[in-house]
Amino acid sequence: MTDIELPDGSPFGPDNLPYGMYSTGDGAPRVGVRYGDIVVDLALLLDDPVFAAPTLNPFMAQGPARWAEVRERIQAAIEGPVPDEAVHPVREVRLHLPIAVADYVDFYASEHHAANLGRLFRPGSDPLLPNWKHLPVGYHGRAGTVVVSGTGIVRPCGQRKDPGEAVPAYGPSRRLDIEAELGFVVGAGSALGERIGVESFAEHVFGAVLVNDWSARDLQAWEYQPLGPHLGKSFATSVSPWVVPLAALEAARVPLPRQIPAPLPYLRGGGHWGLDVDLSVEWNGEQVSRPPYREMYWSPAQMLAHMTVNGASARTGDLFASGTISGPAKHQRGAFIELTWGGSEPITVKGEERTFLLDGDEVAISATAPGPNGARIGFGEVVGRVLPAV
Template sequence: MTVIDIPEDSLFGLANLPYGVFSTPGKKPRVGVRVGESVVDLAVALGDDVFTQPRLNEFMAQGHARWVRVRQQITELVSGDVPDDAVHPVAEVTMHLPIEVADYVDFYASEHHASNLGRLFRPNAQPLMPNWKHLPVGYHGRSGTVVVSGTDIVRPNGQRKAPDEDAPTFGPCRRLDIEAELGFIVGTGSELGAAVHTADFATQVFGAVLVNDWSARDIQAWEYVPLGPFLGKSFATSISAWVVPLPALEAARVPTPVQDPKPLPYLQEGEPWGLDIDLAVSWNGHEVSRPPYREMYWSPAQMLAHLTVNGATSRTGDLYASGTISGPEKDQRGAFIELTWGGKEPVRIGEEERTFLQDGDEVTITATAPGTDGTRIGFGEVSGRILPATT
């Protein structure tokens, strides 16, 4: 039997216990939980076949009451002796996409981000569009191109037209960008025609992940009128390998910023689901931004309510993301188009001044939040390296 050592300053202590899908040499991917610097094989430790699956979907579909019971079982188990063959060092496992993504929706929930882009693209108009403070603006993404952290990202090709060009041309993206976001995974879905209420968020959403919604800004700028993002967004979205369960975020709950005008009834919350989560963005190993999630105008409960208010289904494995997380200060901007103000204000990366991503660049996003035991909990990381476009 093994007693797992959990350092006092670990971001993966008993207050966290995030789920993931891992494999070891010669064995298929299965569900595990991270404890300190170890991964516990839940199929072995708990003797439950649902954890032999190469994704979390089957477990999530069992519902909130089951999630609560299993979390308690895991807490009791890892506080004592764990079977030796259930414990693996984190450094010796391979992590996989933790869920089979059913649908993917991306929101635009940061007032600071939306205002900055409004000032960049519409300098002579109001920064926010008239609907922005009445509903969480979003778009449907492409679930098939959601990849796990560590997956290389191929620079996309597409049509792009610079302001000084008379006609569009085709070729590799010239203004490749990131968006530092938080994503939420639906554990149990809803039927067609039935809306999910904000009060149901905590029982229907399983947990949260870090998201990097890679963005081809030049392709996006040419295509998005009049229908919105398409090829500029659909080529890749990276998520972290560890899913932080929603109960682990209870201590991180804070009010959202003041919402004025008051949202319509279906968007109102009794106890708001703002979250005090600190992100950090590193570009080739250099930290360039620290976006604060607590500044997000719309909460994840409001996003889910809006997503389903028209009767659209939600399903086990649905992923919906917050949109770029940005704060009021320059060093809190979660996208390079903001950080460099459209490429006009380069940032220093080591000995270089940079605007958008070059081939070979690597971006890593991390995050921490207050834990229920007074410590801090972590999300791991979401990282990706840029490969040249295919010809």
């Protein structure tokens, strides 16, 4: 038996306990929980076969009462000795995609980000389109290209049309970008024809992950009218390997910024689901941005309510993301198209002037949030390196 030592100040203490999928050697993925620098095997810790599954989905489908019960059992069990075979240093395991992604929707919930892009793309016009403050704008992404942190990102190819060119050309994206986001994982779904109200958010959402929604801005600019993002987004979306339970974020809940005009009734109420999450974006190991999630205009509860208001079903493993997180200051912008103002204001990264991503570049996004009694809740990292086009 092993007594697990928690390092001082660890963001993975008993108030966090994020879930993930891990494997050792040639073994199949199993469910683990992170405690300090240790991955604890839950099937062995709790003697429960649901945690021997190759994904979190079977456990998430059991619903919020079961999530709460298991969380209490884990917190009690890690206080004492843990079976030796259940204990693995995190540096010695392989981490996998934590969920089988059912559907993926990406929103556009930051007023600062939306306004910046409006100023870039529609100079002289109102930066926000007429619908933006009435509903959480989003698009339906591609679940099959959601990948776990550490997966290489092959530079996408497609059509692009530079200003001044008469006709489009085909080739690798020359304006490859990132979007620093927070994603939310549906655990308990809903039936076709039902709606999930804002007040029911915590009954359906299991937890949160970090998201990097890679974006090929030149492909996107040519294709997005009139139906929105497609090939400029669908080639890859990276997520962190740890799912932070919604219960771990109670101390991080904050009011939303004031919403004017008041949203329609189906988007009102449900308690405060603004979240005080601080992100950090590193480009080749140098911090270039600190996006603050607390600045987001639309809450994840409103996103889920809007996503299902037409009767669309939600499924276990659905992932919906916030869209780029940006604050009012330049150093708080969560996409490089904003940070470099469309490439016209290069920034210095490791002594080099940069605008968009080059082959070999690596981006790492990390985040923490307030926990109980002054503790911090860690999300870990979502990391991706750009590989040449094929």
